[in-house]
Amino acid sequence: MTSIVQYMTTHGVPELSLVFFLVIPIAATVITFARQILGVKSFGLYIPLITTLAFLSIGIKYGVFLFVITVVIGSILRFFLRKTHLLYLPRTALTLITITICVYILFAFAIYFGETNFIQISVFPVLLLIILSEKFIATQIRLGNKKATIITIETLILSIVSYYLITWPFLQNIVLAYPLITIVLLIVINVWFGKWEGLRLTEYFRFDKVIKRTKLPKK
């Protein structure tokens, strides 16, 4: 248990790396819980996960800011690009290019306003966020603006919650101290989720009228 962790740290693996290795299973479990038990929609498992990782890298303030910016720009762009009657994939590529240009401009503004913190953020997570915005646009086309917005907000909230959970020192300490137990526990929890047949929280609300109307069988 702790001996493996000690083995790694004494041989040069930074502690934070080990924590973050275990972070992915925890974040994944949190997202699964939100979906299976609560009924929070979000864009599947990967997108909230990657968003959380992006937040971990560039900080939550800039992370949320960039997330919102990419989504908003993507939506505005979609509205204009529709009129051009281009095919789907090229349209998406154009959207990504435009968002990238906007982020460039954002950086320029940051220099102008002296936001040195912003300029120095790692670029890779930013790229991830830009790429993720494609999914949002695709969903907009599929389900309409309103539903897409709701799912996006749910994804954002999920990512934020995961972020705070993972950066919680208490949890980090436990995870470092008992890595094996944590993993076993997570496996057990996920297996349990996989077999759970109960109603999701949102379904209690959705089927409220049906529940009220149900007649119990006579004995």
Place this chain on the structure above:
Amino acid sequence: MSRYFTKTQQVLGINERNIKYIKPSNNKRAIRVADNKLLTKRILVEKSIPIAKTFAIARNRNELINFNWDDLPKSFVLKPNRGTAGDGVMILYGKIKKKKEFDPFVWVKADKTRMNVSLLQEHTLNILDGQYSKGQLPDSAIFEERLKLLRIFKPYSYRGVPDIRVIVYNSIPVMAELRLPTKESDGRSNLHLGGIGVGIDMATGTTTSAVHHGKIIKYLPDTKLPLSGIKIPEWRNILELAIECQHASKVGFLGVDIGMDREKGPVVLELNARPGLSIQLANLSPLGVRLEKARGLKVKSVKQAIRLAQDLFGGAIEEELEELSGRRIIGIKEPIEIIDNKGEKHKTTAKIDTGAYRTSICSSLAKELGLIETVKYKKVRSSLGKEGRSIIDLSFILDKRTVSTEAFIADRQELKFDIIVGRKDLKKFLVDPSKNILLKE
């Protein structure tokens, strides 16, 4: 509180649907067939199940380039082969002949927008590029016939043909809904695109309640027409078709979408291996309990399956009908034959008193018939004040129906009738005050 939870257990949620029904009942091959409209059509045609006619198929860009748009009929439906939930489905209503030479044909959509060949090509290309298919994989485009609307549905559906979704499990149809297209759904009937789901009573094929955007409604939004009481034509045929689809496709937990064509009758539009749960809202009835009931049954024939569905899942309307049929109609005064302790029948006239709970017989008559053995004793408040009354076993015949019950013994010397029959014993009867008025007391 525990009653609430028992009730919630009867509702089918996504988790239960996936684990208990989809996973065990739908094997991968069957799901693949259901997800692929062309495969579905082939399998259904083999079993002589009516489907919507396919005018043309575009499988790749080559076929699209060489596609003969002139050959297409006035109205048709363009759909992705592996699309889900009505995604990417475009319904074209009619052709307008334009004056210009190079764009001779223009079709019109439900929202009156005009689609010329290049716009249709664009949409078809999107389909081929996999915009609407799972995992964005390349797909085929189907040009299908547009069903002709039945007159009975005209006031209810906006520029589209409604379809009927039937959920079949273990060869038994368990629940059904009528899906009406609306203005916002662009002529398509899928609920999450803005269609209206109307629950259907399994026994009679008559609609009950409705749901729109997840909210229960009773009337059509614009015209305020009531949505209950619509009688679906050829209901038995529709149920039969749905069951046959399950046998043909081997999808154990199946949603069948059946359209009604004015000339062809019921036609299978598509099969769904992951039917949605809002059908429960449309019917205001939980699916879980119905599936449980259907689970253990042994189904030997299609006719038996339909009968089971009608008996087990026929709802509110059926109950009323069953109670009405098979009941004898009697008047307020009714000839009655009371059976004495020797088994002989004694004729007299009874007052049918729906205001009383229990039948009451005069003590003198009871003594006369030898019915003196008190079985119970009860305290009673009556029009004569509070009193304690004896109860005896009593059997009598009203309008050819025998009733065995327990009756009060009361002093009815001063009253008109020897015996009054109370509600408890009137379950097989309907009381019509206008009957037997001239009967002597």
